[in-house]
Amino acid sequence: MEQRLSFVTLAVADLEKTYAFYVDGLGWTPELHVPDEVLMIRAGDALVLSFWAESGFEGEVGPIRRGSGLAPITLAHNVRTEAEVDEILALAASIGADPVGVGEKRDWGGYTGYFADPDGFRWEIAYNPDPRLESIVLPD
Known part of the structure; x- marks a missing residue:
């Protein structure tokens, strides 16, 4: 594989x-958008972020685990500056994301904040100053 x-x-x-x-x-x-079924958004050269209505998802994949707490996944969007982190968090707040955290310096040297989409999936908006990661996470 x-x-x-x-x-x-x-x-x-x-x-x-x-x-x-x-x-x-x-x-x-x-x-691709099929109302009430699926929404697909290109997220990279060969990567698609797909949102599937729960009923269709469960019909093909199986029952969804439900309960309190967060979904055990985060999605990350890396940017080139700390200011971009703050700008995107402000945009998320302006369109109703809840919750939206503030950007914070992290122990590992970066600067990140989180917001939740309508289903509670957490997006990390991150500036990582490590030059070894730039070519991996940022488009040319």
Whole structure:
């Protein structure tokens, strides 16, 4: 198996609310949108972030674990400056993300903050000053 990831698929309760958040709010461009079924957004050269209505997800993949607490996953969006972290967190707050944390210096040397999308999936907005990671996480 090649060392790569093609899709990240998240099951969502209300696909149209998810569409409004990511497309109308964050300004992302959908590659495919089937109302009340699926929304696919290109997230890299060969990577798609896919949002699937819960009923379709459960029908194919299986029952969703439900309960209190956070989904045990974070999605990360790395940027080139600390100021960009703060700008994106402010944008997320302006479109109704809840909760939205403030940017913070981290023990490992970076600067990050988090926001939640309509289904509670946490996005980390991160500035990482380690030059070894720049070519991996930032587009040219």
